Amino acid sequence: GENVEQHPSTLSVQEGDSAVIKCTYSDSASNYFPWYKQELGKGPQLIIDIRSNVGEKKDQRIAVTLNKTAKHFSLHITETQPEDSAVYFCAASIGSGYSTLTFGKGTMLLVSP
Amino acid sequence: NAGVMQNPRHLVRRRGQEARLRCSPMKGHSHVYWYRQLPEEGLKFMVYLQKENIIDESGMPKERFSAEFPKEGPSILRIQQVVRGDSAAYFCASSTRTDEKLFFGSGTQLSVL
Numbered sequence: 001g002e003n004v005e006q007h008p009s010t011l012s013v014q015e016g017d018s019a020v021i022k023c024t025y026s027d028s029a030s031n032y033f034p035w036y037k038q039e040l041g042k043g044p045q046l047i048i049d050i051r052s053n054v055g056e057k058k059d060q061r062i063a064v065t066l067n068k069t070a071k072h073f074s075l076h077i078t079e080t081q082p083e084d085s086a087v088y089f090c091a092a093s094i095g096s097g098y099s100t101l102t103f104g105k106g107t108m109l110l111v112s113p
Numbered sequence: 114n115a116g117v118m119q120n121p122r123h124l125v126r127r128r129g130q131e132a133r134l135r136c137s138p139m140k141g142h143s144h145v146y147w148y149r150q151l152p153e154e155g156l157k158f159m160v161y162l163q164k165e166n167i168i169d170e171s172g173m174p175k176e177r178f179s180a181e182f183p184k185e186g187p188s189i190l191r192i193q194q195v196v197r198g199d200s201a202a203y204f205c206a207s208s209t210r211t212d213e214k215l216f217f218g219s220g221t222q223l224s225v226l
Contacts, residue, residue, distance in 0.1 A: 004155075006155075032213050034213075034214070034215075036217075041219075042219055042220075043117070043119075043204050043217035043218050043219045043220050044156065044204070044217045045217070046214060046215070046216065049214065089155055089156070091155075093213060100146070100158045100161060100169060100171075100172070101156075101158065101215065102158070103155030103156045103157070104155050105153070105154055105155045106153075106154075106155055
């Protein structure tokens with residue numbers, strides 16, 4: 001089955017800096033890669049996703065890049081703010097019409113004022 | 114448009130008791146997924162259901178766990194004869210028929226004493 005590795009497990013940055021979280025996946029058939037943000041005591045919230053026919057996608061301060069050959073994808077957050085502090089999860093699925101996502105173990109991002 | 118609703122938010126059970134977790138999907142969503150999250154772990158897929166049908170239960174333990182999504186009412190995840198190892202956060206997600214984007218509820222924290 002699919003295996004998703006996520007790094008780093010924790011990331012501390014100063015407000016205004018950029019943050020990058022990286023994930024690798026094992027199944028070359030995977031073609032859907034969402035990123036979720038989870039705040040304390042809440043469920044994961046979808047923040048951005050990318051499909052395998054696209055190499056990069058951007059939404060305001062958030063961008064995701066995908067390298068299918070290397071089987072890795074990354075989340076980039078620019079101009080970080082304290083409210084960006086949360087646990088971020090990457091995930092992958094084969095996208096066969098439904099979505100049994102395989103998640104990474106998460107990255108705890110702490111943005112200091 | 115209300116999001117995915119889960120209840121209860123917290124559930125305490127003694128070993129050997131039964132736990133019932135409920136999930137109402139977002140309006141217009143006919144697909145429901147259950148995930149389990151252990152401390153400092155990513156979410157693990159358990160089961161995927163459509164109305165009155167279990168589509169994929171490959172992530173759900175064969176014993177003591179069952180799930181349903183009846184024609185009327187919420188989806189139910191049922192854990193019989195709970196053990197301490199069942200203590201975790203259980204998240205429900207829903208999606209539309211043809212979209213892989215999953216929207217998660219706030220979860221049920223199950224604690225087994």
